[in-house]
Amino acid sequence: MGGATVKNLHSSLERFSSGDRRALARIITLVENRSPEVPHLMGALYPKCGRARVLGVTGPPGAGKSTLTDKLIGLLRKQGRRVAVIAVDPSSPFSGGAILGDRVRMQEHFLDQGVFIRSLATRGRHGGLARATREIVHLFDAFGFDDVVVETVGVGQTELDIMRLAQTTVVVLVPEAGDTIQVMKAGLLEIADIFAVNKADRDGARRLKNELEVMLQLRPDADWQVPVLLTQATDGSGVTELLDAVCAHEELREKQPVPDEGEARLQEWYEILRDELSLRLDRALDGETLAPTAEQLRRGETDPYSAALETLANPAALVRMLGAPGEDDP
Ligand SMILES: Nc1nc2c(ncn2[C@@H]2O[C@H](COP(=O)(O)OP(=O)(O)OP(=O)(O)O)[C@@H](O)[C@H]2O)c(=O)[nH]1
Ligand SMILES: [Mg+2]
Incomplete structure (x- = not known):
């Protein structure tokens, strides 16, 4: 995350924690817009839930x-x-x-x-x-x-x-x-x-x-x-x-008896991961930061199935594609 973003997150969280309703409303809007900051914010607030x-x-x-x-x-x-x-x-x-x-x-x-x-x-x-x-x-x-x-x-x-x-x-x-x-x-x-x-x-x-x-x-x-x-x-x-x-x-x-909270947390983690992955794939497609095989696919040198398998078999390319936006910010 870039320095400016981190600072924004901190001040949002501070205002939220001091009971500022506008900060609450703003964070809800981020959730609605599926902003990349959301997992960071939610992670910080989770212990208070x-x-x-x-x-x-x-x-x-x-x-x-x-x-x-x-x-x-x-x-x-x-x-x-x-x-x-x-x-x-x-x-x-x-x-x-x-x-x-x-x-x-x-x-x-x-x-x-x-x-x-x-x-x-x-x-x-x-x-x-x-x-x-x-x-x-x-x-x-x-x-x-x-x-x-x-x-x-x-x-x-x-x-x-x-x-x-x-x-x-x-x-x-x-x-x-x-x-x-x-x-x-x-x-x-x-x-x-x-x-x-x-x-x-x-x-x-x-x-x-x-x-x-x-x-x-x-x-x-x-x-x-x-x-x-x-x-x-x-x-x-x-x-x-x-x-x-x-x-x-x-x-x-x-x-x-208390339901198994560990199991519930695991399920939530899985759902967040699944949703984040599909969100980030969408962003990658929009932003054209695709894996190398995508270019071959575009040129007709491979088929979509083989290209998908090759992408999955290339973790480095996959990570680059899915990397959080702003990850490389100074
Ligand atoms: N006669 C009568 N009308 C009612 C009662 N409760 C609600 N209404 C009316 O039914 C209509 C719908 O009420 P809402 O509270 O908006 O219903 P809702 O289920 O939230 O509606 P949506 O969110 O649009 O699905 C309104 O015009 C209410 O005034 C009741 O007990 N008796
Ligand atoms: Mg209603």
Whole structure:
């Protein structure tokens, strides 16, 4: 890394550690832009992570996830807890709209220093979304937030990956979604620690609750009986019970044997490495710092398979290609 970059990193980290929200926002932007500094920053902050409670809120578009989150923030603030929210919408190409919508719905907390709300812009992102979300969760955690809420529109594989970050996952459904078969198909039954049947003011809420309860009885005996709660996010009914359920689930988790953290760290390392490698390969292709065989390939003197194998068999060329940008800076 160049000297100037290192100095910038240090001052960013210092401001972050002193509780400067603008430094936090700036580092989140670096994560969003997949900047080369990110692994350095995250590595420095990693020891401060591991304190926050991470709550996942997922469900179909428009189910009321943001409105529910807004009410949860209100309750958590009354308990003096500091809350950060990251809203991820992998399906929508209109992240600008989502950001605006979330701001409007959570606006009463916008001036509160104990609350930080951010939407993750997802345009053009591929596999890196789960990683970026995890990094932002780490940042909130290291910054000192007590609760981190991850809101995603669900559910596909990306959202399921994202929900693995959460200690407790609330799946929000609405009566008009109706069909419980969809819930099974989407994998929601597996990831839900708590179901919230929102828009309880509408017809069919009770029926959906009953159907879900029947479905849950088919699950093998578990330590945790997944509760199905009726909520009405717009006026806050049922939200206290929802938070109670979250706390109960958290208490149970704390009593259970500690999961293998070494294994989790190994998995995270692997995912970072895989993502960094593909990121750096992309940069190499853009920047044309390619291995020697690439030139032969271009001239038609070899085929793509042989060229790929030759590149893999030439560690020095590979390292040069993948080297972090700025590595050779004075
Ligand atoms: N009638 C009724 N409307 C609700 C309730 N909760 C939320 N809404 C409305 O449903 C709409 C969507 O609410 P959001 O909180 O934005 O839902 P969301 O799940 O975050 O939506 P996306 O993030 O766009 O997927 C808003 O117009 C809310 O006012 C409820 O309990 N009853
Ligand atoms: Mg929302």
